Amino acid sequence: MLVKKAAEVPLQPVQEGIGIRWLLAGEDGVPNYAMRIIEIEPGVVFPPHHHPYEHEIYVLEGRGIVSGAEGEAVMEPGVVLYIAPDEVHGYRNEGEETLCFICVIPLPKKA
Amino acid sequence: MLVKKAAEVPLQPVQEGIGIRWLLAGEDGVPNYAMRIIEIEPGVVFPPHHHPYEHEIYVLEGRGIVSGAEGEAVMEPGVVLYIAPDEVHGYRNEGEETLCFICVIPLPKKA
Numbered sequence: 001m002l003v004k005k006a007a008e009v010p011l012q013p014v015q016e017g018i019g020i021r022w023l024l025a026g027e028d029g030v031p032n033y034a035m036r037i038i039e040i041e042p043g044v045v046f047p048p049h050h051h052p053y054e055h056e057i058y059v060l061e062g063r064g065i066v067s068g069a070e071g072e073a074v075m076e077p078g079v080v081l082y083i084a085p086d087e088v089h090g091y092r093n094e095g096e097e098t099l100c101f102i103c104v105i106p107l108p109k110k111a
Numbered sequence: 112m113l114v115k116k117a118a119e120v121p122l123q124p125v126q127e128g129i130g131i132r133w134l135l136a137g138e139d140g141v142p143n144y145a146m147r148i149i150e151i152e153p154g155v156v157f158p159p160h161h162h163p164y165e166h167e168i169y170v171l172e173g174r175g176i177v178s179g180a181e182g183e184a185v186m187e188p189g190v191v192l193y194i195a196p197d198e199v200h201g202y203r204n205e206g207e208e209t210l211c212f213i214c215v216i217p218l219p220k221k222a
Binding site: 001002005078082 | 146171179
């Protein structure tokens with residue numbers, strides 16, 4: 001059993017005002033999928049993008065908007081999102097506190 | 112994109128005082144892993160057990176104890192746990208509110 005506190009996992013910068021904590025990743029010995037927290041500061045936009053793997057998301061804190069091919073949805077605590085492989089998606093923080101959400105992705109395959 | 116509120120996903124009973132919400136499961140079209148919330152009422156024990164797949168856990172609310180082969184650890188908001196395949200584990204709620212945690216497992220393979 002591996003035990004961590006999320007707040008003690010380093011916040012790695014993605015771009016200005018956006019960071020990621022890799023809570024459980026390949027170096028932890030997890031075999032199939034990685035659990036991360038994404039943190040987006042107030043007013044910051046994570047531009048639309050896509051990739052060939054899915055996201056399973058649970059919003060922990062803050063308030064924002066997720067945009068996808070089919071429209072937009074509110075992100076607030078307790079909201080669950082599934083973004084399919086190759087689906088375009090972006091986020092923006094429309095609140096006054098950090099928008100934090102869990103985002104699980106398949107583990108990157110080893111080269 | 113699929114959007115849900117966790118509180119609106121039905122709480123399915125597991126045993127007296129323990130329930131599970133399948134936030135994202137096979138019927139949602141997710142391809143690789145399922146995101147669930149486990150809820151354990153105060154004073155309730157989820158007895159030690161094991162299974163051939165892993166857990167990736169993030170504690171949302173409440174206070175409890177997870178027990179594993181190597182000892183015990185506190186479960187409180189922000190705690191992250193990895194329980195490996197076949198590892199014995201159990202939970203008990205030692206707080207005064209419901210112990211709630213996200214628990215991601217590989218998607219059960221279709222028969």
